[in-house]
Amino acid sequence: MALEVEMVYLYPKENAKLHKTDRYELVQDEEAPTSVLRRGQKFTVALRFLNRPYDSNMDAVRLIFNYGPNPNTIKGTRGVVQVDPTKKSFMDDEQKFWFGNVLQETSDTLTMEIFAPPSIPVGIWGLQVETSFRNPSQEVAIFEYDNDIFFICNPWNCHDLVYMPEERLLEEYVLTDVGKIWVGPLGTSKGREWVFGQFDDCVLPAIVMMFEKSGLTHASRGDPIKLTRTISKMVNSNDDDGILVGRWDGDYEDGTAPSAWTGSVPILREYLETQSPVPYGQCWVFSGVVTTICRALGIPSRVVSNLVSAHDANSTLTVDKYFTEENEEMPFDPNNPMGEDSIWNYHVWNDVYMARPDLPTGYGGWQAIDATPQETSDGFYQCGPASLEAIKKGMVGFNYDVGFMIASVNADLMRWKVDKSNVLGYSRIYCNKYHIGRFILTKQPFMYDYNGDKDKQDITTYYKPKEGTKAERLSLLNAVRCTESAKRFYELPNSEMEDVEFDLLDLDKIKIGENFSIVVKIKNNSDKNRHIKCVLSAGSVYYTGVKAKPITKQEGEFHMKPKSNEELKLVVKADEYLDKLVEYCIMKINAIATVTETNQTWADEDDFQVIKPNIDIRLPPQILNGRSNMLTLRFVNPLKRVLTNCKFHVSGPGLLRNQIIPHSDVKPGAVVKVNVSIVPKFQGEQKLVATFSSKELLDITGTAKVDVIGGEE
Structure with a gap:
C-alpha cells in the first residue's frame, strides 16, 4: 500500500525568522500560523506518514507547488520537487529550478529543505504531496496541504530582480513600517507621519485580491516590472475595481477625508472586507498604500514628494498659461481642447528598486511609479516604472512613461498673452526654466525626527542634473528632440531683454488667523519714464493647483521715473480669507504687469500654506508592555467658528489598531481633548500617529515616540 501522509x-x-518575515501577523497567529516565505531561499518542510515508514528504494514522493487556476510548469506556476535521498546539496546555477533534499529521516517523518526559484510569481501557493510506489503502474495517493503559503520577493537574493546590493538599506525600504510623506507647498512642506503597517494580517490577503481584480496573468506576477505597473494601476479606482477612490473637492461626508487617515492598514482592511474601492484618497494617500503593498511583497520602495510638480497635458514638456489682452488669466488652454496643463503645489509618487532587463545596461535601480490618476498610459490610469536614470538623461523612448515624468520634474513654465499681430495668435511673455521640480524629497534612511524635518532627504539630483547647469539643459533638450509636440514650443525665439525688473516676494510662514501682504518690487532700469499697469490678487486653491475661491484683487496704474524703484503692496486681512480656505489651507497670490511704452509683460505667482496647530500627544516617559496605558491628545481650535462632526484617528503598529474616536462640537478657541487607552504588544521604541478632522477644519496631525518597557509577557 502506498504511503499515506498524515500531515x-x-x-x-x-x-x-530565516526569511526575515517573522514580523508578519499571519506568521505569528497562535491558532493557525501561515507561512510567508521569500522566493530564492531555502525553507524546511516535514512530512509525517501514517501507515508505515518511508522506504527510499520502494516509495516515490513528490511535493507539488501550484499557483493560480491552471498551474503550468513551463509558465512557472507549478513547481515539482522529487524526493531523492541521494541528493544532499544544491548548486547555485540551479537557481532557476525548484529543488529539495532530505535533511533527516525517522521512522515516520521525512524532513526536507526546499528551494523555490527567485523568479516565481508572488502570492498564495498551494501544496500537494503525491506518494506512490516507484513502479509507475501503482495508484498515486494525494495529500492536500490545506493552509495558504505566501511567497514574496527576495531583495536579499542577487538572482531576484528586486535585489538591492546595499543590503543595509533594506531595513528602511522593506522592513520599516512607519515613515513620513512630505506634503505641503514649497516653504511650508513638512513630513507627515504615515503607518505603512505592511505586516498587518489584512495586507497580504488584500494584495492578492487586488491582483485577482487587476487582470494581470498569474504567470506575469513574478516580474517586478509588471507587478509595480499593475500596482500603480490598481491603487486608484479610475478604470478598474481598485483600492482607493480619488477626490480633491473637499466633500468627503460619504467616506473618510484623505487627511483623516493615519496609515494604509484601515484602507486595505476596508477594501478586503467590502471588496470595493474605499473613499477617499489623494496622491500622498495613494503613495502610502503603494509603499505598504510593495514592502509587503518584498519590493524596496520609498515615498517621493515633488514640490512644485508639473502636469503636462499635451506632451510639450512645458506648462503653459495664457492671458488675455487685459492681463486676465484664461480659464482654458486654447491649444489643447482635451485638457490643460497644471502645476500641483506638491505631488507624491513612489520609487521602487529593481533591475531592468528590458532596458540597456545602466538603467536599473530606482524606478518611479505613480498611482495617482492624471493621464492614461496604454489605455489605463497607470504610470511607470520609469528609470530615474532615463528621466535624468531625457531618454523619452524608454519604457514606461519617461516623458511624463521628465515634465513632472523639469518642464519649463511658459506664459503666453493674446497677440493679434503674431501669426500664432499669442506671444510668449515669460519663460521660467527653474520653477518646476524645486525639491524632490523622501525620508532619510535610519532617521525619524518626531518634531521636525531633519529626517528629510533631497533626491532632486537623482531625477535631474542641478538646475542651471549645462547638463540640466542638455538632458531636457534631449527629451525635446525626441518629442514632436515639444519641438514647436522650444523652437520659438525668446523675448528680447526688457528694461523693467519685477520681483514678487515669497511669503514667510503665516499662522492661521494672521494678516499677510502681497508685495511686488519694481525697478526701472531705463533712462525713460515708464507707465505700469498692474494686477495683484489672492485666492484659495486645492493642492492640485485647482482654484477654489477668490479672496481679494486690486488693479492699479502708475508712472515710474528713470532709474527708479517702486514697491506695490496689497494687505490681506484674516477676516477676508478664513471663510474661503479649503483643505490644507493653501493660498495662491498672482501678479501680472504690463509696461505701456514697450508692451513688456511680466507675470508671476506664489503658493503658500497657512499653518495650523499640531496635536499634542501627552503620555508617560515609559509605559508597560502588555498593560493598559492612558495617553491624551489635545490642541486648541484656531478658528473663530464651531467645529462639528469631529473625529480623532489614532494608530500605531504594536500599540493599537486604527481607532476612531468621536468628539463633541468644539467652540472657537476651545481646547479639543480626548484620552486613549493603549495596550502595547512589544517592548522597545514604538510610534503613534494621530489625526483630527471636522467639517470645518481638516489636516490636524500629531506623532509621538512611545518607549515600552517590560511588563506582562
Whole structure:
C-alpha cells in the first residue's frame, strides 16, 4: 500500500525568522500560523506518514507547488520537487529550478529543505504531496496541504530582480513600517507621519485580491516590472475595481477625508472586507498604500514628494498659461481642447528598486511609479516604472512613461498673452526654466525626527542634473528632440531683454488667523519714464493647483521715473480669507504687469500654506508592555467658528489598531481633548500617529515616540 501522509508541517515561525518575515501577523497567529516565505531561499518542510515508514528504494514522493487556476510548469506556476535521498546539496546555477533534499529521516517523518526559484510569481501557493510506489503502474495517493503559503520577493537574493546590493538599506525600504510623506507647498512642506503597517494580517490577503481584480496573468506576477505597473494601476479606482477612490473637492461626508487617515492598514482592511474601492484618497494617500503593498511583497520602495510638480497635458514638456489682452488669466488652454496643463503645489509618487532587463545596461535601480490618476498610459490610469536614470538623461523612448515624468520634474513654465499681430495668435511673455521640480524629497534612511524635518532627504539630483547647469539643459533638450509636440514650443525665439525688473516676494510662514501682504518690487532700469499697469490678487486653491475661491484683487496704474524703484503692496486681512480656505489651507497670490511704452509683460505667482496647530500627544516617559496605558491628545481650535462632526484617528503598529474616536462640537478657541487607552504588544521604541478632522477644519496631525518597557509577557 502506498504511503499515506498524515500531515505536512512548514515550520512557519522558524522559516520566517530565516526569511526575515517573522514580523508578519499571519506568521505569528497562535491558532493557525501561515507561512510567508521569500522566493530564492531555502525553507524546511516535514512530512509525517501514517501507515508505515518511508522506504527510499520502494516509495516515490513528490511535493507539488501550484499557483493560480491552471498551474503550468513551463509558465512557472507549478513547481515539482522529487524526493531523492541521494541528493544532499544544491548548486547555485540551479537557481532557476525548484529543488529539495532530505535533511533527516525517522521512522515516520521525512524532513526536507526546499528551494523555490527567485523568479516565481508572488502570492498564495498551494501544496500537494503525491506518494506512490516507484513502479509507475501503482495508484498515486494525494495529500492536500490545506493552509495558504505566501511567497514574496527576495531583495536579499542577487538572482531576484528586486535585489538591492546595499543590503543595509533594506531595513528602511522593506522592513520599516512607519515613515513620513512630505506634503505641503514649497516653504511650508513638512513630513507627515504615515503607518505603512505592511505586516498587518489584512495586507497580504488584500494584495492578492487586488491582483485577482487587476487582470494581470498569474504567470506575469513574478516580474517586478509588471507587478509595480499593475500596482500603480490598481491603487486608484479610475478604470478598474481598485483600492482607493480619488477626490480633491473637499466633500468627503460619504467616506473618510484623505487627511483623516493615519496609515494604509484601515484602507486595505476596508477594501478586503467590502471588496470595493474605499473613499477617499489623494496622491500622498495613494503613495502610502503603494509603499505598504510593495514592502509587503518584498519590493524596496520609498515615498517621493515633488514640490512644485508639473502636469503636462499635451506632451510639450512645458506648462503653459495664457492671458488675455487685459492681463486676465484664461480659464482654458486654447491649444489643447482635451485638457490643460497644471502645476500641483506638491505631488507624491513612489520609487521602487529593481533591475531592468528590458532596458540597456545602466538603467536599473530606482524606478518611479505613480498611482495617482492624471493621464492614461496604454489605455489605463497607470504610470511607470520609469528609470530615474532615463528621466535624468531625457531618454523619452524608454519604457514606461519617461516623458511624463521628465515634465513632472523639469518642464519649463511658459506664459503666453493674446497677440493679434503674431501669426500664432499669442506671444510668449515669460519663460521660467527653474520653477518646476524645486525639491524632490523622501525620508532619510535610519532617521525619524518626531518634531521636525531633519529626517528629510533631497533626491532632486537623482531625477535631474542641478538646475542651471549645462547638463540640466542638455538632458531636457534631449527629451525635446525626441518629442514632436515639444519641438514647436522650444523652437520659438525668446523675448528680447526688457528694461523693467519685477520681483514678487515669497511669503514667510503665516499662522492661521494672521494678516499677510502681497508685495511686488519694481525697478526701472531705463533712462525713460515708464507707465505700469498692474494686477495683484489672492485666492484659495486645492493642492492640485485647482482654484477654489477668490479672496481679494486690486488693479492699479502708475508712472515710474528713470532709474527708479517702486514697491506695490496689497494687505490681506484674516477676516477676508478664513471663510474661503479649503483643505490644507493653501493660498495662491498672482501678479501680472504690463509696461505701456514697450508692451513688456511680466507675470508671476506664489503658493503658500497657512499653518495650523499640531496635536499634542501627552503620555508617560515609559509605559508597560502588555498593560493598559492612558495617553491624551489635545490642541486648541484656531478658528473663530464651531467645529462639528469631529473625529480623532489614532494608530500605531504594536500599540493599537486604527481607532476612531468621536468628539463633541468644539467652540472657537476651545481646547479639543480626548484620552486613549493603549495596550502595547512589544517592548522597545514604538510610534503613534494621530489625526483630527471636522467639517470645518481638516489636516490636524500629531506623532509621538512611545518607549515600552517590560511588563506582562
